[in-house]
Amino acid sequence: MGQFLLVTIQIDLYDRLALDLAAxxxxxxxxxxxxxxxxxxxxxxxxxxxxxxxxSNIGAMAKLIAAETVVVGMQPAVAITLVELGLPLNGIHTALNVEKGMALLRSKIAGIAGETDPNND
Structure with missing residues (x-):
């Protein structure tokens, strides 16, 4: 969708499927x-x-190719599990839903463009 990739995960991802998705x-x-x-x-x-x-790996790899990553729609139980497991989602931004996630991506991309613009003081 424009300059963004939209991915909806509809099933629980098993190891091989998750690795393939990331790649x-x-x-x-x-x-x-x-x-x-x-x-x-x-x-x-x-x-x-x-x-x-x-x-987390998707976020880190995306950063290396100058892309931002936003995860949306996280269920409370999933958030609790990630915190209890001590898994920081480095390189990942979160938003409540797709609409807010798209707005966040737009603002991140605009912010990056402003930082790299040599004419921007």
Whole structure:
């Protein structure tokens, strides 16, 4: 969608599927020049430490190709699990829903453009 990739996870991701998703997202973002990745996990009821690491890895890899990552729709139980497991989502921004996630991506991209503009004082 424009300069953003939108991904909706509808099922619990098993290890191989999660690894494939991460690789495909980063490849597609690099190939298309996407500036942002929005991942909707509203249908995900449980997350384990592996999935938490995959989300964090997606954020880190996206940063390396100059893209921002926003995760939206996180269920309270998922947030609690991630905190209890001690899994920081480095490189990941969060928003309540897709609309707020898109607005956050737009603001992040605008902020990055302003930081790199040599004419911006």
């Amino acid at each position: 495909d997202l980063v490849k597609t973002a690099s190939k298309t020049g996407a500036r942002g990745i929005l991942i909707d996990i509203s249908a995900v009821d449980i997350v384990d430490s592996f999935m938490g690491r995959i989300l």
